[in-house]
Amino acid sequence: MRIPPNMALWKTVGNGTLEGISRVADLDASKLTITLSKTLKPIPHHETMMFGNIMSDHMLVAEFDPEIGWSSPEIKPRGPLSIDPASSCVQYGTTVFEGMKAYIGPDGEPRLFRPDMNMARLARSAERMALPPFNTDQVLALIKQLIIVDRRWIPLFSGYSLYVRPTITGTQIGFSVGASDHATLCIMLSPGGPYFRSNAKPTSVLAVSETVRAWPGGTGGHKVALNYSAGFLPLRAAQKQGYDQVLWLLGDDMKVTEAGAMNVFVVVARDDGDIDLLTPPLDGTILPGVTRDSVLALAKAHTAGETTLPGLEIQNSQRVRLHAQERSFTMAEMVQWSTEGKILEAFGAGTAVVIASIGKIGWKGEDLDLPVHEGGLGPIAKALRTRILDIQEGREIWKNWSILVTDL
Numbered sequence: 031m032r033i034p035p036n037m038a039l040w041k042t043v044g045n046g047t048l049e050g051i052s053r054v055a056d057l058d059a060s061k062l063t064i065t066l067s068k069t070l071k072p073i074p075h076h077e078t079m080m081f082g083n084i085m086s087d088h089m090l091v092a093e094f095d096p097e098i099g100w101s102s103p104e105i106k107p108r109g110p111l112s113i114d115p116a117s118s119c120v121q122y123g124t125t126v127f128e129g130m131k132a133y134i135g136p137d138g139e140p141r142l143f144r145p146d147m148n149m150a151r152l153a154r155s156a157e158r159m160a161l162p163p164f165n166t167d168q169v170l171a172l173i174k175q176l177i178i179v180d181r182r183w184i185p186l187f188s189g190y191s192l193y194v195r196p197t198i199t200g201t202q203i204g205f206s207v208g209a210s211d212h213a214t215l216c217i218m219l220s221p222g223g224p225y226f227r228s229n230a231k232p233t234s235v236l237a238v239s240e241t242v243r244a245w246p247g248g249t250g251g252h253k254v255a256l257n258y259s260a261g262f263l264p265l266r267a268a269q270k271q272g273y274d275q276v277l278w279l280l281g282d283d284m285k286v287t288e289a290g291a292m293n294v295f296v297v298v299a300r301d302d303g304d305i306d307l308l309t310p311p312l313d314g315t316i317l318p319g320v321t322r323d324s325v326l327a328l329a330k331a332h333t334a335g336e337t338t339l340p341g342l343e344i345q346n347s348q349r350v351r352l353h354a355q356e357r358s359f360t361m362a363e364m365v366q367w368s369t370e371g372k373i374l375e376a377f378g379a380g381t382a383v384v385i386a387s388i389g390k391i392g393w394k395g396e397d398l399d400l401p402v403h404e405g406g407l408g409p410i411a412k413a414l415r416t417r418i419l420d421i422q423e424g425r426e427i428w429k430n431w432s433i434l435v436t437d438l
């Protein structure tokens with residue numbers, strides 16, 4: 031057998047036993063073939079774009095076979111995949127995914143926000159589901175190629191972007207309970223608008239402890255499909271009670287973990303006049319969000335004087351000092367801070383929403399009302415959201431966070 035030049039080590043695992051190690055082809059963006067759709071869809075009016083309800087014309091597909099490795103990737107018209115109903119993904123939910131966005135900058139060029147973080151997370155998620163490995167630089171190169179092919183789908187309005195959904199799913203056929211040694215990589219694009227419309231209200235969340243999103247040693251720190259489907263029933267129950275999202279708690283002490291599929295932040299007034307910006311630590315039950323990391327980094331840079339967040343300029347000859355901390359907090363602490371009037375703001379952070387303020391927390395049959403701010407967002411959430419959007423949309427440069435899609 032000819033050994034391909036670009037190789038990965040792949041451990042073939044069947045029924046839980048290591049059968050051997052073979053050298054197979056790694057994912058290779060230089061082998062990409064492109065088959066364009068004969069009919070391009072009309073692009074709907076941007077105001078009809080909800081989150082993920084519209085798809086672009088094309089998708090990228092590559093398949094992994096344990097004997098051959100990764101197939102030559104293909105960009106082709108978007109459509110169904112042919113998947114055997116006995117496949118691992120159908121039977122055992124071996125699916126992982128990513129969520130990132132492409133934005134048009136003032137120069138008219140599409141860019142991605144910190145995609146290296148999404149790629150590293152995709153590799154970790156795939157590993158956690160025992161799916162085949164792949165070269166993440168090649169996945170990123172393929173994402174860029176797909177965006178270039180479908181670049182007319184990137185909306186040209188601020189707050190709008192093209193959502194990128196790389197998905198890897200286990201396609202081994204059979205009911206044997208074990209790792210899937212076949213997989214399909216599929217990348218799709220979906221144009222979307224801002225979470226905040228003019229009449230947007232802050233998000234309301236129902237704190238839930240009877241069901242949990244994640245647990246120590248589980249999969250909560252990875253973007254695996256199973257984490258989401260298990261939350262749909264509690265989400266529907268919360269929505270029936272009039273709340274937008276579930277605030278996921280964990281443990282006997284009711285630690286606050288995440289809000290829906292967003293990382294959660296609370297802004298608390300300190301006795302010394304400074305401000306604490308708290309979010310739970312990455313202990314394996316928290317999804318390591320790119321937005322979360324960006325919020326923490328920008329808040330720290332602001333307090334260190336490396337940048338000044340918009341609206342948080344010097345006040346009373348002092349800059350607003352934010353103490354960004356990864357530390358857990360409980361519902362009991364939230365109630366106490368709220369009673370003492372110390373909660374200034376609470377918000378969720380994630381790629382889809384960027385920053386969404388939380389206005390109300392349902393808990394033990396009552397509502398914990400959080401401060402209401404004009405326009406929905408409090409000053410800290412607004413400063414962070416504005417700065418992150420400015421970087422994403424290429425109006426501000428910060429580190430290497432925004433990269434050009436055309437830099438292949």
Ligand SMILES: *Cc1c(COP(=O)(O)O)cnc(C)c1O
Pocket residue numbers: 129253288290291292293317318319320321322379380381382
């Ligand atoms: C994706 C996700 C987030 C946000 O991560 P980003 O990288 O900021 O988009 C937060 N929590 C959960 C559970 C998620 O799935």
